[in-house]
Amino acid sequence: TLRQQALTDDxxxxxxxxxxxxxxxxxxxxxxxxxxxxxxxxxxxxxxKDVNDSFGHATGDxxxxxxxxxxxxLLKPSDLLARMGGDEFACLLSDLSDRAEAEALARRLLEALxxxxxxxxxxxxxxxxxxxxxxxxxxxxLDALLRYADIAxxxxxxxxxxxxxxxxxxxxxxxxxxxxxxARLKEALxxxxxxxxxxxxxxxxxGTVLGAEALLRWQDPVLGEISPARFIPVAEATxxxxxxSEWVLETACRQIAEWTRQGRPLRVAVNFSALQFRQGDLxxxxxxxxxxxxxxxxxxxxxxxxxxxxxxxxxAQEHIAEFARMGCRVVLDDFGTGYSSLAxxxxxxxxxxxxxxxxMRGIPEQPEDVTISDAIIGLxxxxxxxxxxxxxxxxxxxxxxxEARCEAFQGWLFAKALDPExxxxxxxxxxxxxxxxxxxxx
Ligand code: C2E
Ligand code: MG
Ligand code: MG
Numbered sequence: 001t002l003r004q005q006a007l008t009d010d011x012x013x014x015x016x017x018x019x020x021x022x023x024x025x026x027x028x029x030x031x032x033x034x035x036x037x038x039x040x041x042x043x044x045x046x047x048x049k050d051v052n053d054s055f056g057h058a059t060g061d062x063x064x065x066x067x068x069x070x071x072x073x074l075l076k077p078s079d080l081l082a083r084m085g086g087d088e089f090a091c092l093l094s095d096l097s098d099r100a101e102a103e104a105l106a107r108r109l110l111e112a113l114x115x116x117x118x119x120x121x122x123x124x125x126x127x128x129x130x131x132x133x134x135x136x137x138x139x140x141x142l143d144a145l146l147r148y149a150d151i152a153x154x155x156x157x158x159x160x161x162x163x164x165x166x167x168x169x170x171x172x173x174x175x176x177x178x179x180x181x182x183a184r185l186k187e188a189l190x191x192x193x194x195x196x197x198x199x200x201x202x203x204x205x206x207g208t209v210l211g212a213e214a215l216l217r218w219q220d221p222v223l224g225e226i227s228p229a230r231f232i233p234v235a236e237a238t239x240x241x242x243x244x245s246e247w248v249l250e251t252a253c254r255q256i257a258e259w260t261r262q263g264r265p266l267r268v269a270v271n272f273s274a275l276q277f278r279q280g281d282l283x284x285x286x287x288x289x290x291x292x293x294x295x296x297x298x299x300x301x302x303x304x305x306x307x308x309x310x311x312x313x314x315x316a317q318e319h320i321a322e323f324a325r326m327g328c329r330v331v332l333d334d335f336g337t338g339y340s341s342l343a344x345x346x347x348x349x350x351x352x353x354x355x356x357x358x359x360m361r362g363i364p365e366q367p368e369d370v371t372i373s374d375a376i377i378g379l380x381x382x383x384x385x386x387x388x389x390x391x392x393x394x395x396x397x398x399x400x401x402x403e404a405r406c407e408a409f410q411g412w413l414f415a416k417a418l419d420p421e422x423x424x425x426x427x428x429x430x431x432x433x434x435x436x437x438x439x440x441x442x
Contacts, residue, residue, distance in 0.1 A: 009083040011061055012068045020082035020090050025142055027092065031135065039102040039134050041091040042149040043071065043109065046127040046161040047278060048087035054280045059119050063126060066119075070112045074105065090149075099134055099166065106130045106164040114162065125312070129156040130164035138167050151175045158237040178234045184220055185231050189244055194218050196251045197417035198268065200426065201388055201410045204401050207432035210408050211267035211301065214252040215417040216244075232273065241273045249286065253293035255420055256300060264427060269301040269331060274308045278315065283322040290326075297327035303354070304330070306338035313344055324349045331388070336376055346383055353380045355406070357391025363400050370400070377404050395437035 007019040015023070027038060045067055052060035064087065071089060072081050080092040093102055109130060116123040131153025133145045148167035154175050156165040165171065188194050198212035216228045235241040252270045259266050276282065290297055302323055309316040309332060320330050331352040336359055355376055362369030373389070380387050389401050392411030401409055413434065415426060 012065055012083050014068055014072075014089075015080065015082040017082065017084045017090075020080065020084065020092065021142065021146075023080050024092055024145070027094065028135065028140060028142055031140070035136075036094075037096045037098065037134055037136065039091075039093040039096060039099075039132055040145045040149045041093055041102065041106065041109075042084070042131045042146075042153045043089045043091070043113075044129050044153055044157070045087040045113070046129055046157075048126065050278055050280075051124055051126060055120065055122070055124065059124070062119050063117055063124060066117050067113060067126065067128075071109060074108050074112060096134075099132075099137065102132055102134065103164070103166065106132060110162060110164060127162045129153055129161050131156055131167065132164060133167040148172075154178075154237070158233060160233075178237070181223075181226070181231055181234050182238045182240060184223065185218070185235060185244075186240055188218055188220065189240070189247060193220075194244075194247065195419070196248060196255070197419055198255070198423045199410055199417040200415050200423060201269070201408050202414045202432070204398065204406055204409055207414075207434065209266070209423075209427050211269060212423060213269040213303065213410060213417070214248065214255075214271070216248060217417070236273055236275055239275065241275050242279075245273055245276045246285075246289075249289050250293065253289050253295035253300065256295035257293050258420075259424070260296065260299065262424070264424070265296075265299055266423075266427075267299050267301055267329075269303045271303045271333065272308075274305075274311065277304060277308050277319065278312070282319060283326060286323070286328070287326060298329070301329045301331055301352075303333045305333045306335050306340055309348065309350075310338055310340055310344070317348060320349050334390075336372060342379070350385060352386050352388060354410075355387060355389045357411075360389060360391040360393070360397055360411070363397045373400070373406075374404055377406050381405070395434050398434055399437055 007016060008014065009016045024040065048060065048063070051063055068081070068083065068089065071091070075081055075091060078094050082090045084090050093105065096102055110128060113126065113128040116125055131149045131151065133139065133148035133152060135145060138148050139145050151172055152165040152167040155171050156163045158178060159165065195217040196214050197217050198214055200209045201211040201213065202208065203210050218226050218231060220226055232241070235244050249270055252268050256265070256268050279285065290300065323330050329351045330349065331354055332350050333354045334356045335353040336356045353376065355373055359369045359373045363373060364370060377387055386407045388408045388410055389406050390410050392398055392401070392409040392413050394413060398409060398413060414432065418426065
């Protein structure tokens with residue numbers, strides 16, 4: 001009937017947003033002072049747009065139907081599941097004993113949605129982000145509960161997709177801050193207020209500059225200098241990372257071409273984000289930027305974090321092999337902080353590992369850090385890879401690296417990230433002699 005149609009979603013046959021609101025209103029009306037708590041759970045599929053773009057809308061539709069069925073399968077009969085529109089679902093979890101019960105369900109849902117979907121003879125991966133708001137703890141108002149669950153979901157995305165978050169006033173404040181940061185960052189990008197600086201990577205033995213890592217710098221007129229460690233996660237969560245990364249790659253390649261024209265070419269490492277790495281046509285995009293800017297592929301080094309590479313092993317393998325064919329080198333960043341499968345590492349066409357800065361901090365005092373760094377260096381060499389150590393601040397750390405036969409380092413001991421002119425100057429100065437280690441002074 002028409003009445004049913006107005007309350008159900010055509011594609012999945014599930015209740016729609018309108019019916020969800022009606023039933024939530026009814027539940028709130030019926031609730032009494034000592035009613036059991038209930039939860040509003042909002043769920044958003046991760047990377048749904050990618051699936052639509054790469055496999056077509058029919059496949060996207062199938063994914064929505066299958067995801068709906070997986071969710072329904074984990075709910076109690078008395079729970080309500082609705083499709084709110086797009087790739088967003090909502091559950092009304094009634095009759096809970098406590099918050100922990102809702103959280104446990106959220107974890108089971110995330111797990112169930114992460115597995116591969118067999119669609120049109122292909123395995124498609126999606127996953128989800130979940131936000132939770134509880135009656136009566138968080139609010140007894142319909143719109144507030146929905147808004148709070150939405151804020152929590154946004155926070156879950158911010159924390160890295162594939163996770164859940166519960167609403168809290170603190171989280172509200174953080175979400176607000178992130179939205180403000182997003183707006184200002186977008187403006188900075190549009191107005192050309194972002195800068196790319198270059199941190200030298202230096203030969204451990206003779207102090208020559210072997211390359212440089214491109215690092216974003218953003219000076220906001222109101223908020224001051226903001227670290228990429230703060231704004232990159234926000235850009236990842238909102239999708240702004242894609243146009244932002246496009247700008248970074250374009251700028252770095254223009255700089256490569258410029259240094260080549262000056263007769264002093266330099267290898268530049270560019271950081272690639274998780275979202276960027278998911279783009280099926282990333283190699284073609286890079287090829288176009290190289291062509292447009294006149295930069296040669298072998299001066300461009302593609303830096304991805306260990307966790308990005310391990311999160312999507314097949315895609316990573318494909319992309320990395322393609323980059324190698326194009327002539328770009330690939331480096332695994334923040335190595336040692338993720339969970340690499342060593343068997344898998346062997347199959348990746350990666351030419352270099354970057355030892356995470358957290359290991360340098362404890363060198364030479366912490367025996368664990370010494371042991372781990374030694375082991376990483378040995379591992380890389382046995383796989384035919386070279387290494388760069390990050391975050392080298394003291395002559396002692398450099399001494400350790402020299403002894404351990406790590407090829408290169410990057411860190412404040414030599415220089416912070418510099419603007420292109422400053423880097424050109426440093427390279428013109430010739431040989432660098434490290435300051436003596438404290439122990440040498442005695
Ligand atoms: P990362 O790629 O691991 O970059 C190294 C970070 O270590 C940089 O921080 C660098 O300034 C810092 N660092 C270098 N030497 C030292 C040192 O001796 N001591 C200490 N304490 N720190 C040192 P930064 O510039 O704040 O960047 C943070 C992260 O933001 C980067 O970590 C990278 O993951 C991300 N990022 C920066 N620029 C970009 C970009 O253009 N695209 C993407 N996707 N991510 C970027
Ligand atoms: Mg990096
Ligand atoms: Mg790093």
